[in-house]
Amino acid sequence: MSLEVTFLGTSGAVPTPERNPIGILLRREGERFLFDVGEGIQRQMMTFTTGFALDHVVITHLHGDHYYGLPGLLETLEFNGRTRALKIHVPARRTRRLARFIEVTVGETEFPILINGLSPGDIAVDQDDYHLEAVAVDHDTEAIGVALVEAARPGRFDRQRALDLGVPEGPMFGRLQDGESVELGDGTVVTSDEVLGPPRPGRRVVYSGDTRPTPSVEAIATEADLLIHEATFGDDRADRAAETGHSTATQAGKLARDAGVRKLALVHTSSRYAGQRGRLRKEAETIFEGETILPADGDTIDVTFRDE
Ligand SMILES: [Zn+2]
Numbered sequence: 001m002s003l004e005v006t007f008l009g010t011s012g013a014v015p016t017p018e019r020n021p022i023g024i025l026l027r028r029e030g031e032r033f034l035f036d037v038g039e040g041i042q043r044q045m046m047t048f049t050t051g052f053a054l055d056h057v058v059i060t061h062l063h064g065d066h067y068y069g070l071p072g073l074l075e076t077l078e079f080n081g082r083t084r085a086l087k088i089h090v091p092a093r094r095t096r097r098l099a100r101f102i103e104v105t106v107g108e109t110e111f112p113i114l115i116n117g118l119s120p121g122d123i124a125v126d127q128d129d130y131h132l133e134a135v136a137v138d139h140d141t142e143a144i145g146v147a148l149v150e151a152a153r154p155g156r157f158d159r160q161r162a163l164d165l166g167v168p169e170g171p172m173f174g175r176l177q178d179g180e181s182v183e184l185g186d187g188t189v190v191t192s193d194e195v196l197g198p199p200r201p202g203r204r205v206v207y208s209g210d211t212r213p214t215p216s217v218e219a220i221a222t223e224a225d226l227l228i229h230e231a232t233f234g235d236d237r238a239d240r241a242a243e244t245g246h247s248t249a250t251q252a253g254k255l256a257r258d259a260g261v262r263k264l265a266l267v268h269t270s271s272r273y274a275g276q277r278g279r280l281r282k283e284a285e286t287i288f289e290g291e292t293i294l295p296a297d298g299d300t301i302d303v304t305f306r307d308e
């Protein structure tokens, strides 16, 4: 089961010649989720050949750098002949404003646009093997973060142990792997517990959106495989970060450390650090010992299982 993240835009507030405003594409096997739609995102999707088969769009908040790309994206989907509904998730108190924005900029579309309001803790998508959850954040407007959380997977099947217990190779193996018990020819019952290891954790990807460092983000990012956290500023502008509802790279690093995150991706970096973004990574790395990355637009990373 593949899980990939492509950074379509990594700049905060205003773009730079190298960086588009924010947009993060998550692909889990055949499903595609777009987190935030900065201006020009549809062109980034073309440039990085991600395809447009989106299933869910999450807009963390209605600051221009997070949703001005929506009209262009919707027009492109329309132009491509989309007929399938598109679900757009926004903070609960922003549904009407977003609907009006779409009505004014795009108007009617051939495909249904379903706007879904989310409050922190709400489950936006609920499937057997994963869910998408809205996270409370602390910004200077109504905003959410978002987390994709996979369910635990069954433990590893101990083939040799099954053979030792007398289970013949064949369909009984599959039933044991599915958690069922099987009865052997001599009447012995073998249960799945005897041949399966402990459940293995699924993967967890958290995107903070715009926020000051927040306990709710830290909580949901506990042992996350990938935390995509904003790092709008460096230590030199810590006051400005607090004032404007943003984080510094050091704060993102501290949160990643405290949450026991595996990998930290710093995004939404201010254009003032163009050409010297490396210092933001260094600041995070002074605190966080896991891997810190400063993705460029177009970078794609695989999110692997911990036990892989
Ligand atoms: Zn922003």
Ligand SMILES: [Zn+2]
Binding pocket: 061, 063, 139, 210
């Ligand atoms: Zn913002």
